[in-house]
Amino acid sequence: METVNKHQAEAWNGYEGTHWADHHARYDAVNSGFNPHLLDAAAIGPRDRVLDIGCGNGQVTRLAAERAHLGAATGVDLSAPMLARARNLAEREGVGNVRFEQGDAQLYPFPDGGFDVAISRFGVMFFADPVAAFGNVRRALAADGGRAAFVVMAPPEESDLGTVLAALPALPRPAIGHDGPLSLADPGRAAAILGDAGFRAVTNRRVEAEQVWGRDAADAAAFLAGWGPIRYNYGESDELVATLTGALRPFERDGAVRLRTTAGLITARR
Template sequence: MGSVAVVNTEQEAAWNGYEGEHWAEHDDRWNAVNAGFNEPLLRAAALTPGLRVLDVGCGAGQTSRLAARAVAAGQVLGLDLSAPELARARERAAAEGLTRLTFERGDAQTHPLPPGSFDVAISRFGIMFFADPVAAFVNIRAALRPGGRLAVLTMADPSRVEWVQALAATRPHLPVPDFTVGQPGMFSLADPETFRRVLAQAGYEQVNAELVEAPMRFGDDATDAADFLMSSGPGRFLLSRATAQDVAAAREALIAALAPHQSGTDGVQLAAAAWLVTARNPQP
């Protein structure tokens, strides 16, 4: 496969550097974080045997594999910027014998997808980091057949996401940013009205946003969860900007914030909310 133009260069650098390597190496743990949202996403996608599915921002491919099993003799294409995660995705798919599932590395804003070739496009938190979301959703819509469906998840307001509140406990020691709705990053599409406008500008119809909630499992206990969060790409970046004393204090503050969420049987689970957004490519 030849190279294609990437315009989302900041995200490409992150997901082909430490961040992508961390997610690939710990894909089971990140899937445990996000797995509670799989059922609502797949329900909204209404996948049935024979359908052709595009999974945008597929990462290490858990949702792609779930989709491939749901569509059986259909086809699934997982698209992502991250070479490390796609390597893990291909490994997992091969181990499960999912021969009708393929993966491509590309920028959803520009990647040359075959026009009108998919019945459904899905994404579990893979659509929040676009440099130009309208361009990305225009490109995705062009790949859908007339009447094709879109079903995607984006994080809701950070006040509804408990890991944000836990991380805020480290602010006396680390330069944790304010998570602002609408700014570039994880909460760029956290306002459903903004998301509706983006999809309307991209040419979709029947746009609907449903709030869904699920726990995110971050570790076996508070210490395990704190160390996992601090080893992630954003956590590592924050630690690199702090003294050793502040790092130690931040770790203790984070462990204390996570401790009330610890259960002996379920580990550390933090409540989260997301918008499940569905839409259709208009019929001619």
């Protein structure tokens, strides 16, 4: 696999990717509330060819394939553990018009104009060179009607997760770098990047969804403590889990821990 994003490739083929693959159902419970926003914005038709960037365990790819039931969906990701899980789940669910490829979207040799729509649920924030990466994705879209829809992280302070994380010690340097999870959180920067990549008619609006993190505060805290960014920045300790448990307890409702979360929904035309 050719990649320029060495750090991300190591993370998603190491602990981070394994944790997501092993807990795929839990991560989908966290993020699937954004699926309707993303798929409706993509306006996937029955014969469309769909490209899912940073597809992970493939839930969105499979849902896109169901909408494009006379077309097909292709998921691309850096993570071998998550792609193995995606293939297994697609086979188990009987989704036949889907395939998954390992690769760096910044360099991947997509066929020119080979897709009608590109989508991503929280998978396009980590490019080493975002302009080059989005330019490569744009090249893969059909000149006639090619379009894109991406869900990206918004600043944590806009969501309940920010309230939870505020209970933890402040980090010396926020993880917002040019290829970090918040790299597209600023709508102006996101629009400039996609514009420089050649996209037009770029829009960006806030959407909300409920994230389910666990059955109760203790269960959610144990899971959240294992999430890559938390584990990387704070290590592993009973004290960490206890702090998160206390911070999550106010969000226990209807048999689960439910956090209101805001994200950016970006759309663009080829």
